[in-house]
Amino acid sequence: MHDDRTLVESRLKRVLDERIRPAVYPESVPLEVGIWTAPGEPVPVAEGLAAPRTPIAVGDAWGAPWGTSWITVTGTVPEAWAGRTVEALIDLGFDANMPGFQCEGLVYRPDGTPVKGLNPQNQWVRIASPAAGGEQVLLHVEAAANPVILDYHPFLPTELGDKETAGDRPQYKLARMDLAVFDETVWQLVLDLEVLGELMAELPVEGARRWELLRAIERALDAVDLQDVNGTSARARSELAGVLAAPAVPSAHRISAIGHAHIDSAWLWPLRETVRKVARTTANMTALLEDEPDFLYTMSQAQQFAWIKEHRPEVYARVRKAVAEGRFVPAGGMWVESDTNMPSSEAMARQFVHGKRFFLDEFGVENHEAWLPDTFGFTGGLPQIIRNAGSKWLLTQKISWSQVNRFPHHTFLWEGIDGTRIFTHFPPVDTYNCSMKGSEIAHAARNFKDKGVARHSLAPTGWGDGGGGTTREMVAKAARMKDLEGSATVRWEKPAEFFAKAEAEYPDPPVWVGELYLELHRATLTSQAKTKQGNRRSENLLREAELWCTTATLRTGAAYPYEQLDRIWKTVLLHQFHDILPGSSIAWVHREAEATYAALAGELEELIGAAQRALAGDAAGGRELVFNGAPHPRSAVPAGGAAPAAANGAPCTAVERPGGGYTLHNGLLEVAVDADGLIASVVEVASGRETVAPGSRANLLQLHPDFPNMWDAWDVDQFYRNTVTDLTGVDSLTATTGAEQASVRIARSFGSSTVVQTLTLRAGEQRVDIDTEVDWHETEKFLKAAFPLDVHTDRYAAETQFGHLYRPTHTNTSWDAAKFEACNHRFVHLDEPGWGVALVTASTYGHDVTRTVRDTDGGTTTTVRFSLLRAPRFPDPKTDQGVHRFRHALVPGAAIGDAVREGYRIGLPERRVTGSAERVAPLVELDHDALVVSAVKLADDRSGDLIVRVYEAGGGRVRGRLTTSFALADAVPCDLLERPWDGTRGEVTVEDGAVRLALRPFELVTLRLRAAG
């Protein structure tokens, strides 16, 4: 037979585009349109409904950036349409290629009940089926003129990302505003042809099925009268019925589809807009659930449910009903889909506590999957946290974005630093916005790496970010692929149903040990430094506030601020969302975040101050007490308690060096700062060991050009290292000494920026503190602080949640080389047997570690560099401009335990309070340094029980005792939600009024302690 394949394929495309799709709406009449534009921020629904309208016509411009317009459409269904299906078509000026990144609308009836969202791929509103004829139509649309930030030429700097700079030029033109007849048969024919045409394109040309589809499509096209598509579409459909009925082969891949909209809680829009994006999408989805009996929808992020509950109760009522029916499925059990690299141990735990508790309280449901499709990498600490939250599965597709290495599995066991294993699935469809295109379904089946032993994968289906979620067209396509020869099968299934099947069919999956590092978006560990500092400061202050408020409540009867702490925690958790904490949002989001963090710090400082004053007693007593909120004692002040300040060891000196510079000495360390203000030498006095590698100098600031190929705020590309400027010029160099400390102050200028650094030795502390103040006015540059160390090692430790993980210092494999920028929490540690160094940081996360071998002596130089600042121009064109302050420290001679201790101390400075008490005994004490208290708080159930979370921080096996300052009745191991839990693997026994603990490496345990009597 002659090969006419491309001829028929081209015919299908043209006839669909030009004749059949337009015939879905064969008749229409224009609607009358009126508009009112809110003068500033969005107004309440009642106000928008009541505001007076002025006429506006199709083609007219509307919508200053970030503005809200209330648009009213009115019309009459023509009598001739009686008995037919009538829809309103409302095109606000959409670009169909940009679902989610554009203007959007939410349709209301005159009484204020929401109908559905309007989005680029979802512009219809059903009026009646069948219509009566003569019916009056009156609808209101709350239309948001969200500007396009990520345009066809992506990543260009734009001022549109903040309403303060966005201007007022209208962004959109009203397009189609019609009442129209909807011809369902033609619509079904479109979907038949799309499904079969898209499937056909994926099938092998050598296979018979492809040709069967081609011939059926040709017969269908022959059956369509192009001058009467509406009259002949049924005939065309009947030509396709046979090929649509052919069942899938038994070995077909099985896709569990779940309706979804990945809505970033803030990103290219501010938080307040996300509230409305969620309302529009959920209004759409609850409407679709009513129309489509097989369809299921899942929504993650308890925060987003809480927003609709607070701001759109009428939408929330529909969500509640659909959840109760089991068709709207809360997913993920976290407060938001957070970043997981940077949140602290406690914050990562609380993401699950608050997420799961919200779903339990509101809906009585507990889900068991962590749902993080879009998060930029996953720490080795996360599996234990997931397990301790009572969950057991993880879903993400983001690792498919890795630049270099392809991950070997789609379904596997992921093992964390403590040995916890979590059943994990990466959807092979490689997107969280599946739209049921044939190419996506075929890609999922082909791409799935576990074929032969497993058969199921999951496909989150729908437009995210305000694109409106799943469409009726996606549902219709899924129905056709339920059991279709040549295709993977598609069923709507809940995430839990998918995971149960996947786990059952794959009892012995492969194992991946350690972090799931994303080989992309590495700069998110550095961009928007103030957002990151706000997060770290809040985490530290929350620790202190819980500790001191709990102590004050149990000792003095002060009221415990349950509601306030709950609200502050949720605010901090929200800002850990995977585009806020990573610094990848527009300027507006980061400007607001900075103000929010400042307000939270004010509240928390007040809580801490009040609790400490209550514990210290009457200030007239005149005794100065030092409060220690860190988990280890310091200068005779116990951890979690207060005591008088003690003298701190030998005095500190600063002596001028011949040739310039100074030598600092405190009896423990001798630090030589040269004439360039760089650290030439740091000797540990006790061992005589030099820290700085021969021939190099530490605390060297280095400036790189930094213009990645894409994703400016997110990415740093490896070539940034090819060019570097060492900042060695000195404007001034001075030293100061006091009884307790000796310092050298170094001022430099470079480009348009200045930097002042202060290096300080303190009495009794084996640590060099480095305070850096940068007035940063660079463009597309990367600032690093380098510490070349004389340490020979092939790996180093970086702190993560509830422990640390190791990464190589070399680049043997492509997997090692790809980790050229990585995350630490408070420390990086490296050592040779018997001697090590820690580098500690108060608020930076990004770093790199490299090695060189010296020609001079054959020794190895291991260089640790902290990442301080970047200056990308998208999406915030002024990212990080202005003054920043950082604190780092170099700790020579540090074992891993010293690194842990100094890491806590740098963020939890001692606090001095004057009162009458002689001391404040800690509520709990532990007798082993590796047993670290992560949280002391009152139980969330308000029983008055004390909750203490402890983990093993050294990576070893530890036995120890927890003693209490009150008579202990019992200690119950709990999960993170403070429910009794038998999943704790360590030993917890109460003996002689104390708790005996035996923990494995990095094991965490949550204890509920009850006082006797």
Ligand SMILES: [Zn+2]
């Ligand atoms: Zn996202």
